[in-house]
Amino acid sequence: MKRRQFLSAATAGAAAAAATSVIAKPAIAQNAPTIKWRLSSAFQPSLDILWSASELFAKVVSDLTDGKFQIQTFPAGEIVGTAQALDAAINGTVEIIHTASYYYVGKDPTFSLFTAQPFGLNTRQLNAWILAGGGQELADNFFKKFGLVAFPGGNTGTQMGGWFRKEIKTVEDLKGLKMRIPGLGGEILSKLGVLPQQIPPADIYPSLERGTIDAVEFVGPYDDEKLGFVKVAPFYYYPGWWEGSAGLHFMINDKKFAELPKTYQDAVKAAAAVVNQDMIAKYDARNPGALRRLLGSGATLRAFSQEIMEASYKASQEVFAEISAKNEDFKKVIESTTAFRNEEYLWFQVAEYSYDNFMIRQRRTKSD
Amino acid sequence: MKRRQFLSAATAGAAAAAATSVIAKPAIAQNAPTIKWRLSSAFQPSLDILWSASELFAKVVSDLTDGKFQIQTFPAGEIVGTAQALDAAINGTVEIIHTASYYYVGKDPTFSLFTAQPFGLNTRQLNAWILAGGGQELADNFFKKFGLVAFPGGNTGTQMGGWFRKEIKTVEDLKGLKMRIPGLGGEILSKLGVLPQQIPPADIYPSLERGTIDAVEFVGPYDDEKLGFVKVAPFYYYPGWWEGSAGLHFMINDKKFAELPKTYQDAVKAAAAVVNQDMIAKYDARNPGALRRLLGSGATLRAFSQEIMEASYKASQEVFAEISAKNEDFKKVIESTTAFRNEEYLWFQVAEYSYDNFMIRQRRTKSD
Numbered sequence: 116m117k118r119r120q121f122l123s124a125a126t127a128g129a130a131a132a133a134a135t136s137v138i139a140k141p142a143i144a145q146n147a148p149t150i151k152w153r154l155s156s157a158f159q160p161s162l163d164i165l166w167s168a169s170e171l172f173a174k175v176v177s178d179l180t181d182g183k184f185q186i187q188t189f190p191a192g193e194i195v196g197t198a199q200a201l202d203a204a205i206n207g208t209v210e211i212i213h214t215a216s217y218y219y220v221g222k223d224p225t226f227s228l229f230t231a232q233p234f235g236l237n238t239r240q241l242n243a244w245i246l247a248g249g250g251q252e253l254a255d256n257f258f259k260k261f262g263l264v265a266f267p268g269g270n271t272g273t274q275m276g277g278w279f280r281k282e283i284k285t286v287e288d289l290k291g292l293k294m295r296i297p298g299l300g301g302e303i304l305s306k307l308g309v310l311p312q313q314i315p316p317a318d319i320y321p322s323l324e325r326g327t328i329d330a331v332e333f334v335g336p337y338d339d340e341k342l343g344f345v346k347v348a349p350f351y352y353y354p355g356w357w358e359g360s361a362g363l364h365f366m367i368n369d370k371k372f373a374e375l376p377k378t379y380q381d382a383v384k385a386a387a388a389v390v391n392q393d394m395i396a397k398y399d400a401r402n403p404g405a406l407r408r409l410l411g412s413g414a415t416l417r418a419f420s421q422e423i424m425e426a427s428y429k430a431s432q433e434v435f436a437e438i439s440a441k442n443e444d445f446k447k448v449i450e451s452t453t454a455f456r457n458e459e460y461l462w463f464q465v466a467e468y469s470y471d472n473f474m475i476r477q478r479r480t481k482s483d
Numbered sequence: 484m485k486r487r488q489f490l491s492a493a494t495a496g497a498a499a500a501a502a503t504s505v506i507a508k509p510a511i512a513q514n515a516p517t518i519k520w521r522l523s524s525a526f527q528p529s530l531d532i533l534w535s536a537s538e539l540f541a542k543v544v545s546d547l548t549d550g551k552f553q554i555q556t557f558p559a560g561e562i563v564g565t566a567q568a569l570d571a572a573i574n575g576t577v578e579i580i581h582t583a584s585y586y587y588v589g590k591d592p593t594f595s596l597f598t599a600q601p602f603g604l605n606t607r608q609l610n611a612w613i614l615a616g617g618g619q620e621l622a623d624n625f626f627k628k629f630g631l632v633a634f635p636g637g638n639t640g641t642q643m644g645g646w647f648r649k650e651i652k653t654v655e656d657l658k659g660l661k662m663r664i665p666g667l668g669g670e671i672l673s674k675l676g677v678l679p680q681q682i683p684p685a686d687i688y689p690s691l692e693r694g695t696i697d698a699v700e701f702v703g704p705y706d707d708e709k710l711g712f713v714k715v716a717p718f719y720y721y722p723g724w725w726e727g728s729a730g731l732h733f734m735i736n737d738k739k740f741a742e743l744p745k746t747y748q749d750a751v752k753a754a755a756a757v758v759n760q761d762m763i764a765k766y767d768a769r770n771p772g773a774l775r776r777l778l779g780s781g782a783t784l785r786a787f788s789q790e791i792m793e794a795s796y797k798a799s800q801e802v803f804a805e806i807s808a809k810n811e812d813f814k815k816v817i818e819s820t821t822a823f824r825n826e827e828y829l830w831f832q833v834a835e836y837s838y839d840n841f842m843i844r845q846r847r848t849k850s851d
Contacts, residue, residue, distance in 0.1 A: 178749040179547055237839060239607070239640075242760060243767035272607075273834040335834065354838035381546040385753040392610060392760050399611035400823075403830040416833065424841050455768075457846060462771040464843040465784065466641040466703065470722035471605060471839075473792050475832040478825060 150379065152186045152371070155204075157197040157214035159190050162338055164397045165363075166190060168269045168390045169213045172365065175386035176379075184379050186211065201366070205262050210371040213268055215363050220298050222261075225444040227299050229254055229265070231358040232452050233431045238270050238360040238395060240459040245362075248455050253448050264372050266387035268365040269394030272402070276352035276419055277332030278344040280323065283352065283419075286426045294330040295319055299434065300357025306430040307423075316342070323347045332357075336405035337398060351414045356427055363394070518747065520554045520739070523572075525565040525582035527558050530706055532765045533731070534558060536637045536758045537581045540733065543754035544747075552747050554579065569734070573630050578739040581636055583731050588666050590629075593812040595667050597622055597633070599726040600820050601799045606638050606728040606763060608827040613730075616823050621816050632740050634755035636733040637762030640770070644720035644787055645700030646712040648691065651720065651787075654794045662698040663687055667802065668725025674798040675791075684710070691715045700725075704773035705766060719782045724795055731762070 154173065158165035173186040195203040200212040201219045217230035228235075236244055244250040245267055258265045277296070283289060290308035294301075301311030312328050322328045324347045331348065332355060333339050345351070365387050372380060410416065419427075439446035522541065526533035541554040563571040568580040569587045585598035596603075597618075604612055612618040613635055626633045645664070651657060658676035662669075669679030680696050690696045692715045699716065700723060701707050713719070733755050740748060778784065787795075807814035 175749070175753060179746065179753060181746045234842065234845070237835070237842075239763065239767050243764040246761055246764035247768035248764075273838045275834055336830070354834040354841070356838065356841070359838045359842070378547065378549045381543070382753075385543060385547060385750075385757055388757045388760055389753055392756055393614055395607065396611040396614035396616075399607050399827065399830070400615035403826040406830050406833065418837055428845060456842075458771040459767065460839075460843050460846045462704070462767070462774050463839065464846075465774065466643055466722040467605070468839055468843060469786055470641045470724065470727045471828075471831065471836055473722070473724070474602065474605075474727070474824070475828050475836060477602070477796060478828045478832075 147181065147183045147378075148376065150184045150375070152184075152210040153194065154186050154188045154211045154213060155191070155194045155200050155209045156188060157191050157200055157212065157218065159192075161341060164337065164394060164401070165269075168363070168394050171393060172213065172268065172386045172390050175389050176382050179382040179385060180379060184375075184382060201261075204366050204368050207368050207371065209368075211365060211367045213363065213365050215361065216265070216366070217298050223444065224299070224438050224442060225257055225448055228445065228448045228452060229257075229362065229364065231361045232449065233299055233303055233357040234359065234428055235452055236360055236456050236459065237463075238272050238362075240456060240463070241270065241360045241362050242267065242391070243459065244452060244455045249451060250455075253451055257444055257448070258366065259369065262369050263366050264369050265364045265366045266384060267362055267391045268387050269363040269390050270398075271334055271338075271358070271361045271363075272395055272398050273335075274332070274355035274358040274361055275335050275339065276355045277330055278323070278339070278348035279330040279350040279352060280326070280348045281329070282350055282417065283330075283423070285420065285422055289423070292330060293328045294332070295322070295328055296330075296332045296357070298357070299431075300332070300355075303357065303427060303430045303434050306433060307426055320344065320347065334361075335398065335402055336409055337401045340405045340409055345409055345412050345414045349413050349415050350417055351409065352417050352419055354419070356419070356424065365390075515549065515551045515746075516744065518552045518743070520552075520578040521562065522554050522556045522579045522581060523559070523562045523568050523577045524556060525559050525568055525580065525586065527560075529709060532705065532762060532769070533637075536731070536762050539761060540581065540636065540754045540758050543757050544750050547750040547753060548747060552743075552750060569629075572734050572736050575736050575739065577736075579733055579735045581731065581733050583729065584633070584734070585666050591812065592667070592806050592810060593625055593816055596813065596816045596820060597625075597730065597732065599729045600817065600824075601667055601671055601725040601802075602727065602796055603820055604728055604824050604827065605831075606640050606730075608824060608831070609638065609728045609730050610635065610759070611827065612820060612823045617819060618823075621819055625812055625816070626734065627737065630737050631734050632737050633732045633734045634752060635730055635759045636755050637731040637758050638766075639702055639706075639726070639729045639731075640763055640766050641703075642700070642723035642726040642729055643703050643707065644723045645698055646691070646707070646716035647698040647718040647720060648694070648716045649697070650718055650785065651698075651791070653788065654791055657791070660698060661696045662700070663690070663696055664698075664700045664725070666725070667799075668700070668723075671725065671795060671798045671802050674801060675794055688712065688715065702729075703766065703770055704777055705769045708773045708777055713777055713780045713782045717781050717783050718785055719777065720785050720787055722787070724787070724792065733758075 154169050156166055156169040160166045169188040173188050176184050176186055191197045194209055197218055200214050203209045204212045215230045217227040219226040254265055286307055293310045293312055295312045295314045305311055314322055319331050323331060435449055522537055524534055524537040528534045537556040541556050544552050544554055559565045562577055565586055568582050571577045572580045583598045585595040587594040622633055654675055661678045661680050663680045663682045673679055682690055687699050803817055
């Protein structure tokens, strides 16, 4: 099957020039070239909300271009794995990927901040920072260094702290704990004695069952339910302070993006916006039912103690300072998100939080 | 100036037929007809976030259609006023309006629920209900009765409870209070002795200054600041429980929408999504600075007492029951939003709320 079909740079250039000069004239063929792209998702179809974001994106782009701009979607591993997806977009093996930028923290820790900063912005605040707080400009400047353009493409909301085989009440209880947790969250917890483990998703369950690891963090009720952790590690902690919000991105090879007619570029941006509002809506709609089912299956819900939260916060500040001392980009971005976050909570603690607080208390007074 | 130019129904029909049949063939002129619409906003340009939503919407539609679908935007009052906008869309005087559906509660109280239900869904929950909880289908069925299609077009977030000339500590303090508050919120508060007043925006300030009214609810810090209420009614209450979220809509004459080529219909939907994520981002980014300035100008921030909140909640249930007994549509929609809300807070109280709670407390421990 001929899966890939590039528009030559010359044709695309002519099309782009035509697109800007023919406004109000009848549409002509060059205006709407047939283009095919390949999109590699960082996710498997079994994680249906994450995976379907790519399908929705491709559908909207097709709808907006009268079917002329076709994006074929591939699950993680079919063309490249999640870890290799960034390089595949950089070198043009695929034109576009849908992924979490923090998977590429090994290339530069700054990548982590565009997905989630531990003790950082919540979901609405992250969108506000990107769209109206200077975040997109900082992202543009950073991703440009890698030959990429990136647009927000969904969010999971505040994640859970994960599944633990035993109760964790104090910082002392964290010492020596083998926990599957990647990225900055793992680096911060290692300061408190946790031994972060990197384990592929398929190996997590048997590792927990055998006791090779003691805990795992994943996403939230809807995704976690599918992996069955409740059976082998029933203590379900919250909140996942390392991901108060987790924003995904569509990342595109910038040369391929520049070759698109302006109208197709705008279709890509609009489709990303459609996905961005759709994904969090789906998580918010489906997490409650999954949480109910997990509680029915024996999950024991526990909040991290104030002692653990405060020690983690302190450790996060140390990690941020260490990385900032070595990495100018990281420093610049985290200074922006931190200042923005502090202002945001000034406002959120007033109307938003007090409203939610009343609604939660009101709900609890009723039988449920 | 020739401001309006309709595509004849016959031409549009042909274009739509062509649009569905030419996929993968070269674009032809009928594929991309030049169409001009007029959009009447319910807002004035001085309320820049609300007004600019229409401008952004028109820009995105133009961008996505290579400039061929042009939507000219008019502030409230230029073609029709806010109160007449719904009828203007219904009878086709304008093709599209950008407004809050609860302005039309006089026509049917069900309109109120698509903007804000007192003690209802917060902003993320409202989007989740519309996009992934059956809300759009209920909206489609309701708006169809009026010959309209409607898409979410922005949200203000939880609103403030408004500006009061005197402190309000108990339900007793509400008795005889003349408050500018429209819609369901006013109806509920009237059960507690408030005398709701309907006053056009331009007359609110002088009425407050003279003491003709005692209180006013408007939006939140960023919009409220412009109207200068702090000078004459400094007690600034929260939360605005009658608008835990306030969602706006683009409402379109359904015959005009059906006449559009499918690609243009999709452009309208995508542009609405762009606005829907952009507006709340702007409010979230700008409210904190406005709140700071208002506090610096003498605003005294006060939470409604638990007594007032609980009495208001109780009164809201009575009002909902009364309307539901007379109006099947209202009953159907509020049963859906209420059930959805109760499930949502089961989940939101866990990760989201506990995360925000920690971040707010952490922020308060620092000097500010």
